[in-house]
Amino acid sequence: MKAIEITKPGTIKVVERPMPGHGEDEVLLKLKYVGFCGSDLSTYLGKNPMVSYPRIPGHEIAAVIELAGSRVPENFKPGKNVTVVPYTNCGQCSACKKKRFNACRYNQTLGVQRDGAMAEYLVIPWQKIVESESLSSIQLALVEPLTVGFHAIDNAGVTDVDTVLIFGCGMIGTGAIVRAKLRGATVIAVDIDDAKLEIAGQLGATYLINSNSQDLHAEVQRMTNGDGPSIVVEAAGNPLTYKAAIEEIGFAGRVVCIGYAGEEIAFSTKLWVQKELEILGSRNATPSDFEAVINYLKQAKPDEKLLVSKIVSVEEAPQAMKEWSEAPGKVLKILVRF
Known part of the structure; x- marks a missing residue:
């Protein structure tokens, strides 16, 4: 499958990666849109202290469920449009014990401490899936950053x-x-x-x-x-x-x-x-924040052209990142279309 890889600071390219396999509690997602985040720009510039290289960036996700494991609840059926909560939580640290999972001491965010979603396919635990059939794919990709x-x-x-x-x-x-x-x-x-x-x-x-x-x-x-x-x-x-x-x-x-x-x-x-x-x-977000943003996008229906600066193909993504790095103040959001 095609993926976008930041190989080292200043170097970003399209690479081939093997298709991921999914377990019994996981879903295989086919990506539709993934947004470039400010943390991805920092990774490209070599200014993100939490990143090691090479790294596949991306955690602002619009996808469709391709396959579901045998222990995944039935409502997560293939064909459903979803986004993803891209953070992990250990369940044992002091933040997790207070149920502030977004501030987990050992959090690993997609595209930062672990490979992210800038690829044609992604495997994720079903517990991190957020579904919303009422939003467009572009809106779903805007949920996490908001x-x-x-x-x-x-x-x-x-x-x-x-x-x-x-x-x-x-x-x-x-x-x-x-x-x-x-x-x-x-x-x-x-x-x-x-x-x-x-x-x-x-x-x-x-x-x-x-x-x-x-x-x-x-x-x-x-x-x-x-x-x-x-x-x-x-x-x-x-x-x-x-x-x-x-x-x-x-x-x-x-x-x-x-x-x-x-x-x-x-x-x-x-x-x-x-x-x-x-x-x-203030770090990351909680499931209730995802719900609140989805409700906002559903009810207010803000003009997507206000929020999305550019939509590019996978092949155009490296150049888009380079141009963003040269004029960061001019970009609100770049989406990569898979």
């Missing part, structure tokens, strides 16, 4: 009295914008790309700030009547936005961190203490 932002907003306990500032309007930030708006919050979207900010506005952001061309602090103060936001979500993974999150958050506020900055960051502890801040991490 869940990460949904999860961050739920972690923060956002309600309709909150003003939520979100740094980064990529796919994860987009999920956070949508979820915060669904919860009735006032949303401030911050990015350096006007095209992404325009999409953020169409998806529910109340205010838009281009931090390259506008005075971030002055705009935030104006938009919040001098109080600052009650919640800040860092979804850019940039040292500058991490520092700005602490500076811009209002007193007694909550900061939720999703992005990996890739380097150590020095903060003013004075602001942490004076503002009595809550600093939260």
Whole structure:
């Protein structure tokens, strides 16, 4: 079968891999669309510390069940359209004992710690399958990337009295914008790309700030009547936005961190203490986040053209990754069609 392989940093190509066999508790999936994630870009650039090479990337999945093992429940029948929860969980670590399986100490995400879904076929335990006959294949491929932002907003306990500032309007930030708006919050979207900010506005952001061309602090103060936001979500993974999150958050506020900055960051502890801040991490997503995103896509039916920058064939995927690496700010989502 054809697969896309990142052989080493800077090298991505189409390779032939043997067809996988499935066990009694597993399903064989025929892939239809797989999205390139920011973690895949980091792998290509050699900036993902959790990856070893060679690696097949990909964990944003739209597929159809091809075959099911003998112990797979009957409702997972061949021909069903599905997506996948791409994380493992050990069931024994402290996070798993608290039923926070998304934060499992020993998690292995498809395409990161283990080979992913950028191939014609994939074998997966049936427990990780999420079915939805009501969504299109393109929508199914958008579910997982949106869940990460949904999860961050739920972690923060956002309600309709909150003003939520979100740094980064990529796919994860987009999920956070949508979820915060669904919860009735006032949303401030911050990015350096006007095209992404325009999409953020169409998806529910109340205010838009281009931090390259506008005075971030002055705009935030104006938009919040001098109080600052009650919640800040860092979804850019940039040292500058991490520092700005602490500076811009209002007193007694909550900061939720999703992005990996890739380097150590020095903060003013004075602001942490004076503002009595809550600093939260947010990792991956839960099954309930998948359900929430599916409900959103089913009911709201957002324009897929807003969320998908480009759809490419398997053969075009290496060039698409190269072009993305050269202009990362211009891409929201690339889907590979199998």
